[in-house]
Structures are given as C-alpha cells and as structure tokens.
Amino acid sequence: MTSARTPALLALLAGAALGLGVLAAHAQPKPAVTAAQPVDQVNPQPHPPFVANQLAPDLWEVPGAGSNVTILVTDEGLVLVDSKYEYHYDDLMKIIREKVSTKPVKYVIDTHYHADHSGGNTRFLPAGATVISSIRGHDNIVGKVQPGAPPNLLPANVAFTGEMRLYVGGKEVRLQSYGPGHTGTDVSVLFPHDRVICVGDLVHIGDLEKGGQYPLIDYNGGGGINGWIQRLNTISSSEAYDKVVPGHGTVGTKADVIAYRDLLERLRDHVSAYLRDGTKTEADLRNHLVKDEHWPDPGLSIVRSNHGLYMDLKP
Amino acid sequence: MNKQPLGVLARTLAATAALTAFGLAGSAHAQQGQPLDFAKLEMKTTKLADNLYVVEAAPGVGNVVFLNGPDGILMVDSMFPQLHDKLVAAIRATGATGPIRYIINTHLHGDHTAGNGLFAKDGTVVIAQDNVRQRMLAKKPDGTPAFPPANVPMVTYATTMTLHFDGEDIEISHPPAAHTDGDSIVYFKKANVMQVGDLPASLRFNNIGVDDGGSVDGMIADGKLVMKMANAQTKIVPGHLGPVVGFKEITIQDTMFQTVRDRIAKMIKEGKTLDQAIAAEPTKDFNEGRLSGNITPARWVTLIYTDLSRRMKK
Numbered sequence: 266m267t268s269a270r271t272p273a274l275l276a277l278l279a280g281a282a283l284g285l286g287v288l289a290a291h292a293q294p295k296p297a298v299t300a301a302q303p304v305d306q307v308n309p310q311p312h313p314p315f316v317a318n319q320l321a322p323d324l325w326e327v328p329g330a331g332s333n334v335t336i337l338v339t340d341e342g343l344v345l346v347d348s349k350y351e352y353h354y355d356d357l358m359k360i361i362r363e364k365v366s367t368k369p370v371k372y373v374i375d376t377h378y379h380a381d382h383s384g385g386n387t388r389f390l391p392a393g394a395t396v397i398s399s400i401r402g403h404d405n406i407v408g409k410v411q412p413g414a415p416p417n418l419l420p421a422n423v424a425f426t427g428e429m430r431l432y433v434g435g436k437e438v439r440l441q442s443y444g445p446g447h448t449g450t451d452v453s454v455l456f457p458h459d460r461v462i463c464v465g466d467l468v469h470i471g472d473l474e475k476g477g478q479y480p481l482i483d484y485n486g487g488g489g490i491n492g493w494i495q496r497l498n499t500i501s502s503s504e505a506y507d508k509v510v511p512g513h514g515t516v517g518t519k520a521d522v523i524a525y526r527d528l529l530e531r532l533r534d535h536v537s538a539y540l541r542d543g544t545k546t547e548a549d550l551r552n553h554l555v556k557d558e559h560w561p562d563p564g565l566s567i568v569r570s571n572h573g574l575y576m577d578l579k580p
Numbered sequence: 581m582n583k584q585p586l587g588v589l590a591r592t593l594a595a596t597a598a599l600t601a602f603g604l605a606g607s608a609h610a611q612q613g614q615p616l617d618f619a620k621l622e623m624k625t626t627k628l629a630d631n632l633y634v635v636e637a638a639p640g641v642g643n644v645v646f647l648n649g650p651d652g653i654l655m656v657d658s659m660f661p662q663l664h665d666k667l668v669a670a671i672r673a674t675g676a677t678g679p680i681r682y683i684i685n686t687h688l689h690g691d692h693t694a695g696n697g698l699f700a701k702d703g704t705v706v707i708a709q710d711n712v713r714q715r716m717l718a719k720k721p722d723g724t725p726a727f728p729p730a731n732v733p734m735v736t737y738a739t740t741m742t743l744h745f746d747g748e749d750i751e752i753s754h755p756p757a758a759h760t761d762g763d764s765i766v767y768f769k770k771a772n773v774m775q776v777g778d779l780p781a782s783l784r785f786n787n788i789g790v791d792d793g794g795s796v797d798g799m800i801a802d803g804k805l806v807m808k809m810a811n812a813q814t815k816i817v818p819g820h821l822g823p824v825v826g827f828k829e830i831t832i833q834d835t836m837f838q839t840v841r842d843r844i845a846k847m848i849k850e851g852k853t854l855d856q857a858i859a860a861e862p863t864k865d866f867n868e869g870r871l872s873g874n875i876t877p878a879r880w881v882t883l884i885y886t887d888l889s890r891r892m893k894k
C-alpha cells in the first residue's frame with residue numbers, strides 16, 4: 266500500500282457503503298486487500314474532521330466520510346450536491362457555516378439513492394430545502410432497496426427523469442438523470458459557469474495504473490455494466506467541464522472519466538470472455554473475480570455485483 | 581362539469597369580458613374585450629379532494645389548483661399580481677396556514693404566470709417546463725424582456741418531474757407542443773385530479789399559442805393524450821371555465837377542433853383568404869355554449885388559419 270493510495274482507502278473505509286475495493290495490481294498480484302465491510306449507516310461513526318476545499322470562487326467541496334459534498338454559493342442560498350450520512354449532518358453544517366457560507370441551504374441534489382450520498386435528506390427536508398433526485402432514486406428509497414440503509418431515510422420531494430435546471434441567484438445548475446449505471450438512479454450535476462461536473466459514484470478516481478477501483482454495480486438498484494459504460498461515454502464526450510468531482514476521493518478531470526470507462530470496458534470484456542463457453546456458474550465467476558481480478562471477498566463490490574454481472578453477461 | 585347555467589355564464593363573460601390582462605405580461609396575444617376589473621373579481625373556491633382545491637376568479641384568469649398539508653402549500657399557476665391578496669386570502673380561508681412552497685406553471689401566458697413574482701419574493705419556488713423560461717426571457721423586438729424577470733420560473737424540467745408533497749404524488753409531464761411548446765400537465769395521482777392548463781378541456785374557443793410553439797394539430801393530439809393519461813373518474817381542471825370537466829367535454833372539444841380544423845384546411849387549399857374563411861363561419865354549428873369570451877369565433881378562426889397556412893406552406 267503506497268502512501269499515494271492511502272487517501273482513497275481512508276475514504277473507502279470511512280464511506281464504504283459503496284464497497285469500492287482498492288485493487289491490488291492486476292498485472293502484479295499483491296496480497297489480498299482487506300475487504301471493505303459495510304459501514305454502519307445508522308449509528309454515528311467516528312471520522313476525521315471535515316475540511317472544505319475551494320474549487321472555484323463560488324464552489325466548494327467537503328470530502329471525507331460519507332460522500333463528497335459539493336456546495337454552490339449564491340446570494341439566494343446554497344445548492345448542495347450530496348449530503349453524506351444523516352449522522353454527519355451537524356458536522357457537515359458546522360464546516361459549511363465556518364468555512365463556506367451562512368446562507369440557507371435551498372436545494373440538495375442526490376447523485377443517487379445510496380445513503381452515504383442521500384442520508385442528509387432526512388435533515389434537509391424538514392429544514393425546508395428542496396431535495397431533488399431522479400424518479401427512480403426517489404422510488405428506490407421508498408422501496409428500501411439498499412440493504413442496511415437507515416429506515417427513516419427520506420426520499421427527495423422533487424424528482425425528475427431526463428434533464429432539469431435550477432436558476433439560483435443568477436447561476437445555472439444543470440442536472441441530468443441516466444439509465445442503468447452505478448445504480449439506476451444516477452444523476453450528474455454540472456455548474457457550467459465554473460466548468461465543474463459532479464458525477465457521484467459513476468466515476469471513481471483512484472490509482473488506475475495500479476489497478477484502479479473495483480466497481481459496485483448495484484443491479485438491484487437498477488445498475489448495469491453496459492449502461493454504466495454508455496453513461497461514461499456520454500459524460501466524457503461533453504466539453505462543458507474541466508473538473509470532475511466524484512462521489513468519493515479526489516477531484517479529477519475528463520481523463521479520469523475516460524480511464525474509469527476503460528476499466529469498466531476491460532472488466533466487462535474479461536467477464537464476458539470468461540463466461541462465454543456457458544459452463545461457468547455464478548460461484549465460478551466469483552472465484553474467478555477474486556483470483557484473477559483480485560476482488561476482495563467478502564466485500565460489498567463483489568457481494569452486490571457478482572450475481573448481477575453473472576446474469577447480465579452470461580451467454 | 582361546468583354547472584353554471586349558460587345564461588349566467590354569458591352574462592359573466594360579457595361583464596368581465598376579459599383580458600387585456602394577458603397584455604400585462606407583454607405576450608404577443610391580441611385579446612379582445614375590456615380589461616379585467618380586478619377590484620370587482622371574487623374568488624370562488626371548490627374542494628376537489630381532502631386537501632386539494634381549485635380557485636376561480638373569472639373566465640379570463642387562469643384557474644389555480646392548490647394542495648395543502650403538513651409540508652405547506654403547492655399551487656398550479658398564479659393568476660395576476662392584482663389578485664395576489666385575494667388569492668392568498670382564498671387559500672387561507674380553507675384553513676391552510678403553511679408557507680406557499682411551490683408553484684407549477686402550466687405554460688407561460690400571463691393569465692397563468694403574472695402572479696409568480698409576488699410569491700417568489702416570499703420564497704416560493706416556481707417550476708415549469710424549460711421552454712417556458714426560455715420564451716419568457718426572450719427579448720421583444722425593442723430589446724425589453726417579454727415577461728417581467730421576477731415572474732420567470734427558477735426550476736425547469738425537460739420531460740417529466742414528480743413532486744412528493746403533503747402525502748400526494750404529483751406527476752408533471754410535458755406533452756408534445758399544443759397550446760404552447762412549454763405545456764405541463766399536472767396530475768395529482770392520489771386525488772385523481774389533473775390540471776391540464778389550456779389544453780382542450782372546457783367548452784370554449786381555446787387560445788392557441790401559434791407564436792409560442794403551439795398548433796391546432798398539437799391541441800387535437802394532446803386532447804386525446806389527456807384522455808389516455810386520465811381515467812373516466814379523473815377530475816380534470818381546465819385552465820379556464822372550470823372548476824372541473826371530464827371526458828365528455830374533452831370529446832366534444834375534440835370533435836370541434838377536428839371539424840373546424842378540416843374546414844379551414846380545405847379553405848386554405850382552395851385559396852380562400854383569411855377574411856373569406858372568417859366570413860364562412862366554420863365554427864357556426866359549434867358556437868352555442870361557447871360564447872366568445874376571450875377568444876371570439878373570428879379570432880379562433882384566425883389562429884387556426886394562421887397556424888395551418890404557415891405549416892401548409894412549408
């Protein structure tokens with residue numbers, strides 16, 4: 266484990282409802298990485314103090330435990346993209362109040378329904394914010410699709426399919442919802458004037474040369490690997506942004522979107538090739554992913570993705 | 581069902597005669613008649629479901645549906661600023677005390693949106709289809725904004741939205757261009773109430789926003805679409821002349837739209853001028869029960885003739 270990889274791992278361990286495994290190198294296998302276990306999504310967990318990083322004069326992010334939170338500051342109030350777990354609410358608001366702005370939170374956007382991103386809904390809604398997600402994101406929270414999510418998790422009160430735009434304090438925010446990807450509920454959020462896009466868990470920015478991050482493909486929540494690749498083709502073909510804020514980890518660029526798409530393509534082709542002769546079972550695939558792709562087992566990515574991948578890609 | 585006897589309706593229409601008020605918003609619609617006398621207008625509130633009401637002011641003022649409950653109040657359309665206090669009083673009179681959180685605009689016209697600004701000033705979030713905002717912000721030839729910027733929606737969607745508010749599921753969908761190219765159909769699913777704005781519904785000569793992306797063929801298509809989206813029990817709230825209609829009225833309107841459209845198309849093919857088309861009175865057998873109000877038969881023929889002749893040229 267090099268030090269360069271530590272921040273990603275910390276984010277993973279702190280936030281890992283996601284279950285992104287940090288991957289031992291594909292080409293040069295390393296000792297098995299300890300699999301990420303599900304975090305307690307209900308009871309407060311200790312986390313390093315939050316910090317706020319400035320991405321543009323009016324745009325900030327609070328990375329770390331839970332998910333990355335992006336904050337647009339306008340005269341009329343704040344727009345948040347994602348909101349960590351509910352139990353991070355007080356610490357999140359504290360750092361926003363101290364470092365970012367004292368304006369009211371007007372809009373909160375869920376990049377997808379997972380509780381490490383949408384947990385704050387439960388607090389921001391009663392506080393009077395408009396909370397926005399995809400329609401399926403709303404429905405997945407109502408349907409309690411995510412294992413272990415807080416039973417009191419509130420869905421968005423405004424949901425959409427396709428495109429949506431907010432105009433706040435003279436600034437524009439562009440939302441786009443997508444079909445199958447990381448989940449079936451993914452939304453990207455573009456701040457055109459700052460040329461920054463938030464992509465939630467559609468992109469994980471890791472150390473790709475050393476193998477990158479294993480995806481959690483939430484088939485139960487509407488995700489799918491082919492759709493995910495298409496999503497990243499769409500996002501990487503846009504010229505509207507320079508910076509990419511992923512759901513976890515460090516801010517990157519379009520090159521990271523492309524690299525993650527390539528990783529997914531390689532994974533899909535590898536799994537398809539492995540399953541092609543039609544003799545392999547689901548358990549075979551799991552063993553193969555552990556042995557040949559070094560997926561941590563048990564880890565959320567393999568636990569949540571293996572069955573769906575098998576059903577999706579078997580001939 | 582419009583329970584107002586036609587005689588009374590005729591008198592109401594003649595008396596209030598509608599709608600220079602459209603002009604308040606500076607939209608390009610030539611409207612006939614006297615200005616609305618806002619001071620004399622009274623709000624009429626009708627309960628549609630437990631926590632859902634429609635407020636009517638006059639035939640020339642867009643009907644406002646509102647939902648009340650623990651999350652506050654959500655309105656569809658906003659009348660005129662001159663009616664703001666009366667509209668708020670009508671809402672409060674039902675016992676609704678919460679903040680007015682959301683307004684959904686069925687389309688851009690001033691009789692539905694001119695009231696937005698005064699609500700937005702108090703923090704109400706105004707929602708509409710993308711094209712509503714684009715058209716409201718477009719500049720007039722003299723460079724001034726087509727609509728007051730304060731009335732322009734700040735949340736827009738392209739195809740579909742849902743709101744979950746006061747225990748109700750509200751589905752907002754953008755049908756193919758009809759009255760304008762920014763129409764929204766607002767469906768309160770649990771209450772089974774659908775506000776259709778100025779799509780064909782109540783018995784009248786609907787304005788057609790021929791300069792706002794609307795078309796007579798779009799109107800015909802969307803009237804049929806409403807009957808697919810709704811069911812026979814749905815309370816359908818029209819933009820004007822409510823409070824409620826059903827499939828019966830929409831079907832009657834559909835027949836009229838289709839028949840008059842075909843008559844005018846035939847006259848255009850025969851080379852008839854607009855004046856000749858108006859003189860031929862193609863709406864004659866439909867005039868009864870659709871007293872002129874905002875749109876006279878001649879005006880309606882003009883709208884359809886204008887729309888069809890533009891399209892047939894292409």
Ligand SMILES: [Zn+2]
Pocket residue numbers: 283377379447466
């Ligand atoms: Zn996720």
Ligand SMILES: [Zn+2]
Pocket residue numbers: 283332379381382465466512513
């Ligand atoms: Zn995440």
Ligand SMILES: [Zn+2]
Pocket residue numbers: 642689691692778819820
């Ligand atoms: Zn109208």
